[in-house]
Amino acid sequence: MRPKAFFINGGAGRVLASIPALEKYAETHDDFIVVCEGGTDFYKGHPVLHNKCFDNWHKNLFEEYIKDRDCVGVEPYRNWYYYNQKCSIAQAFDIIINELDEPRELQDPSIHLSKMEVVTAQNILTEIRAGTGKDKVVVIQPFGRGVTSVGDFVVDPGSRSMNMVNTVDIINDLKKDYSVVIMSEVHFPLEENEEQAKHKVARPQIEDIRVWSGVIDGADHFIGCDSVGQHIAKSLKKTATVVVGSTFPVNISYPEFKDFDIIDVGEGRRKYDPIRISMDDERTRYNDQACEMSKEQVRQVIASARKRLGKPTKYTGPSLEQMQQQQSQCSTPTPTPTLPKQDFSTLKPTKLNIPSTVVKQNKGFKSEVENLLKSSK
Secondary structure (H helix, E strand, C coil), X not given: CCCEEEEECCCHHHHHHHHHHHHHHHHHCCCEEEEECCCCHHHCCCCCCXXXXXXXXXXXXXXXXXXXXXXXXXXXXXXXXXXXXXXXXXXXXXXXXXXXXXXXXXXXXXXCCCHHHHHHHHHHHHHHHHHHCECCEEEEECCCCCCEEECCEEECCCCCCCCHHHXXXXXXXXXXXXXXXXXXXCCCCCCCCHHHCCCCCECCCCCCHHHHHHHHHHCCEEEECCCHHHHHHHHCCCCEEEEECCXXXXXXXXXXXXXXXXXXXXXXXXXXXXXXXXXCHHHHHHCCCCCCCCHHHXXXXXXXXXXXXXXXXXXXXXXXXXXXXXXXXXXXXXXXXCCCCCCECCECCCCCCCCHHHCCCCCCCCHHHHHHHHHHC
């Protein structure tokens, strides 16, 4: 039997969801590769998969790695158990990759962050807390990859993303007591005269999804839709409030996970949309309002987040000015990563190099930080 080359495509969430199945395959097979049409980001640093994964533009990929292997196109959406709501996307990957007859229980995906990624994320969080004056941080990813900006509106034709008006209501409530971090490439207004708003929000311009993983890991709670953020939160065992619309929780989220609150907005008013199988305009139109929240459902999201975040606390660490002053006073500053530019509405965007001495360790942050602090002594 020839060894295999597995082709994994799609967004970062799908890539992350494929890891448990590939880990299972690696337990009994050593000679295989993974061709990453959707990018290698979440395979980086993995003790088993890192050296087996290749971007599809890798030099001489066909001649050196594929020619003597069987190509296996892995498409979880075309698995019978998946499109009949009998398994999750991770289980569908597992059925295809490991040639199973039915779904089985799987371990969580594993994300292995480097020290640089951890430090960068921690410094971003420190800057955010200093900018908002609030110690507890909630990251919100309201939109998936399918959104489109139409004038002043943000629209998701597939109805997987949160409604923009609902999103604004949720953020404007939570920002009064918590540091709200918006995980979105799309900029949208929160209120009139936002530059004069009393309560600031952060819109970090982070291009690296692995750094975003560090930010989610260091935050106190996550709010998201059917997109990569919730998969990151599950991998890192974080609490999350997940809003589901046109897709089914059993397929794309973790309804049995005790630390996840699923707000199923589309329950009773959606049909399964067979994307990547057929183009079904009737079902897409039927689901058009599937992620539009009622006022009660907006309150449910807010209540879930507030319950998970707990009592608000003020930030008592160094101010932005103190951080800058401390760095300028260092005669031989330790090189640190340049932080992404932050947007705190009325505050001027900044780029800071924060020394590691002002990094504040969060309760619950993973062992990478502990190891990092030990190694720095």
